[in-house]
Amino acid sequence: MSSSLWTVAARAGFRRAGPSLLRTTAIPALSRSLMTRHVLASRIPVLPRPLWMTQRWSSATAHATKPVETADMSDEVPLFSSLEGKVHPKTLQALTSSPFKYDRMSLVQSEILPLLPNLTASRAEGHPDAVDLLVKARTGTGKTIGFLVPAVEARLKELEAVASAPSSSTASTGRRLQDSAARRFATENTGVLVISPTRELASQIAVEAQKLTSHHSGFEVPLFVGGVDRYRQLKDFQRGRKDILVATPGRLRDFLNDKSSGVAETLKNTKMLVLDEADTLLDMGFREDIEAIMKFLPPKEVRQTFLFSATVSEGIRQIADSHLAENHRFVNCVSEDTSPVHSHIPQYHTVVPHPKDQIPHMLRLILQDQLEHGDKSKVILFLSTTKMTQFTASLLWDTRQTTLPAPRTEIYELHSKRTMQARTNAANNFRSAKRASVLITSDVSARGVDYPGVTRVIQIGLPKSAEQYVHRVGRTGRGGSQVGRGDLVLLPWEYEAIRRHFSHIPLKPLSVQDFHEECKKAVDEVAANANATTTTTLASASSDALTTTTGARGAGRHGVARRAPEVYPDIERNVTEYLSKVxxxxxxxxxxxxxxxxxxxxxxxxxxxxxxxxxxxxxxxxxxxxxxxxxxxxxxxxxxxxxxxxxxxxxxxxxxxxxxxxxxxxxxxxxxxxxxxxxxxxxxxxxxxxxxxxxx
Incomplete structure (x- = not known):
């Protein structure tokens, strides 16, 4: 195996989301050898500072807040077409026609969007319906559209007010002069600021915003995220309109602290702030950044704030108390009797008896998923650290031809040491994959990012918390889909933490030996029926039905059936041979x-x-x-x-x-x-x- 280190040179910049989201120079291809994937660490991590003494959730504030609104799951879900007359026609066109083609609203959308147009009325005029929102909603429930539609409508109203305002320099009310005034204002002032915890989620929000405003002429969605060329990002921001700015806290604060950037000046008149995945922002320790950013925004009496969170902990209540208006509205879109997403799919944990069993068991789990789903197999493999992610990605890339049955299995690698362009490409390619694929990732993909059609989530090693386990496994079985499965693979000394802290999660034990025997049986039966045209039901290691339709389901299933008997018996030998060269x-x-x-x-x-x-x-x-x-x-x-x-x-x-x-x-x-x-x-x-x- 080559041990040389290749230099990866990449420069990427954002101006608008959408098809032209990334502007990059050529990137030399990375070596597939293990050593070329290990990027040297550069600096000492900054330890978090002590907790600020924030005001606690007081009974007086709780009393001032409007009563909790819990969505009734039995209510008929409204149609997007019911927004006609409440939102701009071009916004409605994007929702109901192209590009989204939506019909009915999701639960969180049905709680927020009918509040339009009064929800985005001018705060300065004291309109009673122009309130702040604290929304409890899980990821994958359509909340991005839930806050982007009000954001777009608020910006359009602001520009309309600027264009129609009397001006000494524009005594005439000609349309051309009005448009010119609005464009100038849009270039000098940020309309809506959306803060997201991770690059991937911020990029996803920016793409959705660009699609939502695709029929609005000149509407721009700048994006501030780390891992991208800072100079190019800033230059594009300075030249273009600033309708909806989507940012991660670290990069935004970096620009705000740079007086020469001019970013701080653009936020002085920002009328709306959205904190998305607020509980993740809390977990990742962004309190200092958020507090610093708030100082550059108008006060909460003038600014409208939407706070979205999957949970409403004491910390979230403190944030609401500090940064939302006293009469903010709490919208609960999580019914107490609704099972969480992860409880709808089968979940298993395997304690490997010996360290040498860890990698072969992982490969058998992927193999079983490919037997079950053929070309539709989409597996996400979570690892605990960046180095472990790099290690596993190299292993899987170099052994896929000898250990996995699906011909040309696609392998995607996503972690913090990759460039932003590489991360975006990996995520997009995995979403649109047309054949069996595996995404090997660290926790940058654990929350907020949507990958449709994921058939299995495999976690290697102990997650840092039960909550993180739930967020990871929630990447499958989404949107009411009954297709999905979760597997947790542990070394013997890791099990104590699972026993003590994961007891509320429906994890079933699955031994290595039982899975090995049942998987081998499935391989033999699939091979025997490779040329059949009927549906064969096989027993999987979990005693669930492993259904394989041969013939009718396409050539991908045939390819898996032909190769499975060839690769399965030699998995351990091929892994050992690979590791001997590491x-x-x-x-x-x-x-x-x-x-x-x-x-x-x-x-x-x-x-x-x-x-x-x-x-x-x-x-x-x-x-x-x-x-x-x-x-x-x-x-x-x-x-x-x-x-x-x-x-x-x-x-x-x-x-x-x-x-x-x-x-x-x-x-x-x-x-x-x-x-x-x-x-x-x-x-x-x-x-x-x-x-x-x-x-x-």
């Missing part, structure tokens, strides 16, 4: 990232840092085939809190929540080979090289 430094870096991740979960695991390190060292030898485990010095263990569960990383941040280990490279230790005279080779002193997940 660069040891890459494995040690992967272990280092996992060490940082699991040290933050030591309390849940009821293990000290030294024991965690021992288990990971055993994993590199028994699971990945190293001749000897990577050395970790006692001093390094001590720095990580060795000898006791490390709670030092669970520190409060300013958005009201604890920040745990993020999806990153962790405190990676990197060691280099050196020649020790006649005594052979040995390891140099280990060097601590911190990595950081870029979330904004």
């Amino acid at each position: 660069d040891e430094r890459a494995v040690s870096e992967t272990m280092g990232s996992l060490l940082g991740f699991y040290c933050s979960l030591a309390a849940q695991l009821r293990m000290d840092v030294g024991k965690i390190c021992e288990e990971l060292q055993k994993w590199t030898v028994d699971g990945l085939g190293l001749a000897r485990a990577p050395y970790v010095s006692p001093a390094f263990i001590q720095k990580m809190g060795g000898g006791r569960p490390d709670r030092s990383r669970q520190r409060s941040d300013r958005f009201g929540a604890k920040r745990e280990w993020r999806d990153n490279d962790g405190w990676i230790f990197r060691r280099e080979w050196r020649v020790l005279g006649q005594e052979g080779e040995g390891w140099q002193e280990d060097k601590v090289v911190p990595g950081e997940e870029s979330v904004g």
Whole structure:
């Protein structure tokens, strides 16, 4: 395997979302070898600051807030056509005709959109229906359109008011002069600011906004996200209109702190703010950024604010109390008796008896999904850290021809170390994949991002929390679909955290041996019926029905049936052969990232840092085939809190929540080979090289 490092040069810029969302220069192709996927970490992660003393949810404020409105699930869902006369005709055209072609509203849309047009009336005029909204709604329920339609309507009203206002320089009310005044105002002032926690979700919102305004001439949706050329992004923003600005907190604050950027000046008259996935913003520790951004916006008495969150915790109530008007309306679109998305699909957990079983079991899970769904198989594989994601992506890419039955299985890789263009391309290609595909990702895809048609979610290793597990598995079985399944693969020492903290989740045990035997039986039966034209029902490892329609379901199923008997018996051998060629430094870096991740979960695991390190060292030898485990010095263990569960990383941040280990490279230790005279080779002193997940 080649060990050379290729330089990846990419420059991407955003001006408008949609087909021209990304402007890039040529990007040299990445090597498929493992080492070329490991990007050197660059700087020490910034630890969160202590929690600000925010005003608690007071009984007086709670009393002032309008009564909780819980959506009635039995109500007839209204049609989008019922918005005629309430929204601009061109907005309605986009919703009901092209490009969306919507018919009926989702639950959250039916609670918000009928409030138009009064919802976006001028706050300055004291209109009673122009209220702030606190909306409790789960991801994947259509809430993006729920807040984008009011955002577009509010901007259109603002521009209309500017165009019709009397001006000393435009005594005439000619249409041309009115349009000129509106364009100038739109270029100098941001109309709506939408803040989203991740690049992927922000990009998705920007694309939806561009589609919604496709019939409005000149409407622009600038986008501020990290991982993209800063200079190009700013220049495009300065030249164009600023109708709806979609941003992640980190990049937006960066521009606001730069006085020469001019971004702060454009926010002085912003009439609407949307905080999307507010609970995720809280979890990711963006309180300081949000508070800083608020100082550049008009006060809440003038500004209209929509806050969307899947949960309404004490932290969310504090945010509502601080930044929403006292008479804000709470709209609850989550019925208490409604089962969460993840409860509708079968879920299994497997504790592998030996580290060497982890990778073969993962491959068998993907193989089973391809047997069941053929070319329609779409698997998302979640890993805990960026390095582990890179490692697994390399493994799957290099072994797919010898371990997976679907011909030309598409492999997509998505994590923080990839360029924004590469991340966007991976997400879009996975969404539109026409044959069996696997998305290997870190937690950047865990929330808010929609991938239609996902047939299975596989999680390797312990998720950082039960909530994160739910968000991950929620990528499948969406929109009422009954197709989907979740699998959690654990090492024996990880199970304690599952037993103690995941007991409320309907996880069924599935042993490696039982799954292996049933999967082999399914392979044999599919092969025997490869040329049949009838539907054959097979028993899967979970004792559920594994239905395969041959002949009628297309050539993709035939290809899987032909190749499955060829690749299945040799999965372990091919994995072992691959691992024998893996660069040891890459494995040690992967272990280092996992060490940082699991040290933050030591309390849940009821293990000290030294024991965690021992288990990971055993994993590199028994699971990945190293001749000897990577050395970790006692001093390094001590720095990580060795000898006791490390709670030092669970520190409060300013958005009201604890920040745990993020999806990153962790405190990676990197060691280099050196020649020790006649005594052979040995390891140099280990060097601590911190990595950081870029979330904004």
